[in-house]
Amino acid sequence: MKNYHIGTKCVQAGYTPKNGEPRQVPIIQSTTFKYDTSEEMGKLFDLEASGYFYTRLQNPTNDYVAAKIAALEGGSAAMLTSSGQAANFFALFNICECGDHIVASSSIYGGTYNLIAVTMKKMGIDVTFVSPDADEAELNAAFQENTKAMFGETIANPALTVLDIELFARVAHAHNVPLIVDNTFPTPVNCRPIEWGADIVTHSTTKYMDGHGAAVGGAIVDAGRFDWMAHADKFPGLCTPDDSYHGIIYAEKFGKEGAFITKCTVQLMRDLGSIPSPNSAFLLNLGLESLHVRMPKHVENGQAVAEFLEAHPKVAYVNYPGLASSKYHERAKKYLPKGGCGVVSFGLKGGREAASTFMKNLKLGAIETHVADARTCCLNPATSTHRQLTDEQLIEAGVPAELIRISLGIEDKEDLIADIANALDSIE
Ligand SMILES: *Cc1c(COP(=O)(O)O)cnc(C)c1O
Numbered sequence: 001m002k003n004y005h006i007g008t009k010c011v012q013a014g015y016t017p018k019n020g021e022p023r024q025v026p027i028i029q030s031t032t033f034k035y036d037t038s039e040e041m042g043k044l045f046d047l048e049a050s051g052y053f054y055t056r057l058q059n060p061t062n063d064y065v066a067a068k069i070a071a072l073e074g075g076s077a078a079m080l081t082s083s084g085q086a087a088n089f090f091a092l093f094n095i096c097e098c099g100d101h102i103v104a105s106s107s108i109y110g111g112t113y114n115l116i117a118v119t120m121k122k123m124g125i126d127v128t129f130v131s132p133d134a135d136e137a138e139l140n141a142a143f144q145e146n147t148k149a150m151f152g153e154t155i156a157n158p159a160l161t162v163l164d165i166e167l168f169a170r171v172a173h174a175h176n177v178p179l180i181v182d183n184t185f186p187t188p189v190n191c192r193p194i195e196w197g198a199d200i201v202t203h204s205t206t207k208y209m210d211g212h213g214a215a216v217g218g219a220i221v222d223a224g225r226f227d228w229m230a231h232a233d234k235f236p237g238l239c240t241p242d243d244s245y246h247g248i249i250y251a252e253k254f255g256k257e258g259a260f261i262t263k264c265t266v267q268l269m270r271d272l273g274s275i276p277s278p279n280s281a282f283l284l285n286l287g288l289e290s291l292h293v294r295m296p297k298h299v300e301n302g303q304a305v306a307e308f309l310e311a312h313p314k315v316a317y318v319n320y321p322g323l324a325s326s327k328y329h330e331r332a333k334k335y336l337p338k339g340g341c342g343v344v345s346f347g348l349k350g351g352r353e354a355a356s357t358f359m360k361n362l363k364l365g366a367i368e369t370h371v372a373d374a375r376t377c378c379l380n381p382a383t384s385t386h387r388q389l390t391d392e393q394l395i396e397a398g399v400p401a402e403l404i405r406i407s408l409g410i411e412d413k414e415d416l417i418a419d420i421a422n423a424l425d426s427i428e
Contacts, residue, residue, distance in 0.1 A: 001071050001337045006189055007292035008375040014068030014285075025223040028060045029283045047266065049230045049252070057269055061278035061373075065285045069209075069219045072188040072288075073201050076224025076257035079265055080281055084184060084204020086274035087218030088112050089120075091142040091180050091202050094264045095235055098124030103142045105168075106154035107161040112182065116151070129396075132161040133327075139171040148234060149177050154193055155185035155340050157371065158381050158405040159398025160319045162328040165335060169197025176231045184208070185372065186343040189295040194223040196335065197244055200260065207372030208341070213282035222266060224257035238263055242255060294374065294410055298342030301408035301416060303374075306344045308417050313422050314354070316402075318346040320354050326423075342408040343371055351402045354427045355380050358404065361423040364365060365377060375414055376409040 001013045015025045031054040035041040045050040052058050062080045070078035083086040096102060104116055106129035116127050128142040132152065150172035152163040161366035165181060172179040178199035183191060187208045193201050203209060205217040228251040232239035238259050241247035245266065250259040267276060276284075299322070306320035318325075319342050332340055348354040359367050359378055368377040369384050380386065382394055382401040394400055408416060 006072065009052065009071045010292045011289050013071035015064040016255050022086065023408050025061060025064050025282060025285050027278050031055050036390045041097055042238035046328050047248060056273050056275055057265060059278050062276060062281045066219065068285065068288055070221050073221040074192050074194045075221035077261035078219055078221040079261050080219050080276050082274040082276045083216050084206055085115060086220040087202045087220050088182060089115055090264050090268050091200050094260060094268060095237065096125050096309045099146060101126045101144050101147045103128050103130060103147055103150045107156040107159045108153050109157045110381065110389065114388060121137050124238055132156065132163055136167060136171060141427065143175045147175060147177055151180045152192050154184040155321065157185055158345050158386060159400055160321060160342065160343065160345055162321050162331040162335060164331060165193050165198055176234060177227045179241050181239045185343060186336055187291060187295060189292050189334050190338050190340060205284050208295065209291060210284050211291065211372060211374055212287055213373045215283045217276045217280055217284050220261065224259040227256060228259055230239040233360040251275060288304045297410040298408060299339030302342040304341065304413040305408050305416060305420060308420065309346050312424060314349055314380065314427055316347040316349045318344065320344045320382055341372065343405060344408065345403050347400065347402045350427055355402055355404050357427050358423045361426040362419055364411060364419040371405065371407040373407060373410050376407065376411060378404055380404055
């Protein structure tokens with residue numbers, strides 16, 4: 001599959017049926033797997049052999065779909081999680097423990113901000129947030145002796161800032177830590193962070209990958225390039241014996257290509273248990289099969305609506321990296337040559353009140369705590385996803401109180417623009 005184009009991988013990577021086997025990914029809706037002898041099963045428990053014994057650790061359906069996502073991102077291994085939140089938590093917690101520190105872009109999804117700033121802090125993991133626009137010296141200054149990871153989003157939800165992946169990767173590597181990039185919004189169809197130096201890529205597959213609002217899910221992909229053993233003092237979890245598996249050392253036994261995902265599966269999934277149902281993985285795979293067909297349509301609609309809004313007298317500002325006026329336009333041209341995504345955010349001159357009137361009067365665009373779906377939807381983050389943040393934090397996260405996020409689906413753009421024009425007309 002390696003040499004095929006991205007669309008072919010969307011359709012066929014991950015699962016190749018043998019003679020007489022089902023053409024579609026089979027749903028192995030079974031919690032457990034049968035063995036003839038306990039010795040055989042014991043080998044699986046000791047990680048001496050690979051195979052299935054309990055779905056909390058691994059399931060064939062989930063693995064087929066994870067393998068497809070690994071192929072799409074150009075990674076060496078991947079795993080599915082029950083949500084994007086679980087994916088980001090697992091990716092970080094796999095290498096950070098109490099007493100450690102993370103450097104993260106401040107311009108990230110509200111749920112991830114909360115996860116890192118509040119919940120992981122309670123676990124003793126500290127964070128320094130940096131601006132996505134920080135220069136190399138400012139980024140370097142955020143690092144400490146105990147920093148174990150750097151984190152950012154390719155295109156931030158909902159601020160739509162674009163990450164300078166090459167710069168962040170260079171700085172992370174100068175401090176001997178991996179760069180973790182949440183690539184939910186562009187999807188591997190529009191950007192593959194590993195090609196720009198990222199070490200770990202995460203996804204909320206709930207968004208474009210599923211694309212139909214059917215199943216919450218997440219994924220973690222390892223590039224397989226980070227040399228854990230070269231920095232063994234920083235990553236004891238990967239580089240010292242794990243007593244729960246008879247003292248195996250992940251980085252030794254599974255190498256650069258397999259250590260991260262294996263440890264994440266056999267420790268974190270074993271203990272925390274955030275697996276997707278095989279049925280949900282099947283639905284995710286249906287979405288992936290058309291990802292390369294849907295993304296260009298989302299981009300086309302996003303671009304058209306962003307241009308329409310920018311020219312409208314009731315609109316104060318529009319954030320969309322595809323606009324020539326965007327601060328991130330140059331960066332977007334570099335990292336997102338095919339366009340970014342179908343999400344546009346904007347502020348109305350009438351503030352919070354105008355936002356509420358506008359949203360009420362949309363007919364095609366539904367008010368939803370959701371984004372990146374085949375159907376157009378919209379949201380005011382300050383009163384929903386980001387409501388735990390103060391006004392100051394909202395500005396820092398790039399989502400001022402009046403901001404509306406509209407996620408353009410794959411309907412016809414003429415109808416979407418007419419609907420938006422009508423809702424704008426309804427504002428006094
Ligand atoms: C939605 C989202 C998440 C969280 O994913 P869930 O699947 O809702 O848990 C994380 N990161 C980004 C960029 C998101 O858009």
